[in-house]
Amino acid sequence: MLEQVMNQYNEAIMDTDRDKALQVVHDAVELGVTPEEVIFNVVVPAIEMMMKSVSENQGSSLAQHFMAAQIASEVVDEMVPKFRQAPDIIGRVVIGTPQGDFHGLGKRIVSGCLKAMMVEVTDLGLNVPAERFVDEAVARDAQVIAISAMMVHTARSPNGCLKVRQILHERGLEERMRIAVGGAPYRFDPELYKVVQADAWAENGIEAGRVISGLIREVLK
Incomplete structure (x- = not known):
């Protein structure tokens, strides 16, 4: 059946x-x-x-x-x-769009895929300040910060992924957290994730499930 x-x-x-x-x-x-x-x-x-x-x-x-x-x-x-017994969660992710970006479709696709893979997802919504990404990740013991940007200027903004990386470095959190990015600007320029100092990028919302689960395993190994 x-x-x-x-x-x-x-x-x-x-x-x-x-x-x-x-x-x-x-x-x-x-x-x-x-x-x-x-x-x-x-x-x-x-x-x-x-x-x-x-x-x-x-x-x-x-x-x-x-x-x-x-x-x-x-x-x-x-x-x-x-469930008869609560399932094992493979990891935790906080996700949102960077400051100045109000396009949420991509992160909704990612969130749904991750939930099905037994990843605990905290959706921070749209227009999220860099400090909040990090604060929420720390509070929830997340292994990955996922940032979905639809516009080039928000992807490249010094207040977006670059700022998240800076805060992780200043707080000594780079060993326990990874940054994943995605959205149209990264499809146009597959090397952009390196420019904004992310650890990985995904071409689309479905692929992001595989990429992010891989980063979780990398942190927890």
Whole structure:
């Protein structure tokens, strides 16, 4: 039955049909599929399938990326509290857009993917000052600060990622935290992440799940 559920869920994701995807999940639970199986045998493989589609340039759309992440986030929020035993969280991330940037779609996709991968995500919202990125990361014992910028001037701004790096250095936090960046400016210039002194960048929201989980493992090793 799980294979059928997974196929139906994937079909709904590719059709960007949120209601159908959620109905597939709810019907499966009513038929005896456990919340754990929903997450680890249906939702996570769907995210991995989308990652594979992106990495192999199979033409998946932004709408499909967004829907896969959004539904994953909703299902995780609903199912995890029903687990027989609380799942192990692989790490923690704080995410937001830098000061002056009010475009939030990218970080919403990233957040949904990370939740499905059992990463604890704190969304700081839009127009986030550098000091708040670091303060919240420290308060939540996060391994990664994720900064999503849509505009070149906010990506390059001395008050954005560059300032976050400066604060991490001044506070002696560079060994326990990493910075990941993403958004249109980094797709236009793949070397830009080095200019703004980030540790890594992701080409899109789905790929960011893989990149950020890798940074978490790097910090925790």
